[in-house]
Amino acid sequence: MSRVVQLCGRAPSAAMVPPDLGCARWIIGSAYHEHVGTAYTRVFDVHPVEGDVYHKGIRALRPDAWAWYGQQDRPVYLIAAHPDVPTSVAYPRQALTRFGARGCCAFSSTIDHMMALALLEGFTEIHLCGVRLNAIEEWVTQRECLAYWIGRAEASGVVVETDPVAALCIPEVLYGFGEPTGARRAPGAPVVVYGVPGAP
DSSP states (O other): OOOOEEEEEESSSHHHOOOOTTTTTEGGGGGGGGTTSSSEEEEEOOOOOOSOOSOHHHHHHHHHHHHHHHOOOOEESSSSTTTTTTTEOOGGGGGGGGGHHHHHHOOSSSSHHHHHHHHHTTTTTEESSOOOOOOOHHHHTTTHHHHHHHHHHHHHOOOOEEETTTTTTOOEEETTEEEEOOOOOOOOOEEEEEEEOOOO
16 A cells, blocks of 8 residues: 655745645645645754754744744654654654665755655655755755655655656656657756756
8 A cells, every 4th residue: 555745845836736635744844834724744844943053043043933833733853852842753863874874874955854754654655845956056965865865765666756847857868868768847847967957
């Protein structure tokens, strides 16, 4: 029997994906306002609450989101459980050691953490909704890690669906051979050639 999870990012298309009431729907906390009133089942904000040398902290950067987390009746995954968020759950970082050395380091965004946990929990289908990684800063720091997790999932027999305008889509032409792959870009999707968005 299929176990399906929708992992919802920050692109506007995430809010347009109709919730499948038969599957789990996990959302990124920084985009919570787009999912209020929807059938999300978990919230993720894998950042320090008070800040450190790498991040200013959830409370400082997103005080509205932090207040919203404290009102939730569904699990809110944080780096560690926090008394201000009664339904908070510590993200199970140590459990991810089962993925090996490379897997334990391949985290550059909250979506990576969500993908890894979905694999750990045995989901058989992962739908990436509103996860595009089309911005240059996302390409530089995030696309490679998410591509790793997609590859790892598919190698395990997990079906992964991506946003039709995502930079993660399969190119239309097979590199080197010039043969069609059968993939189709949606209108407005970035051209992906040689791994560089928009290359001629």
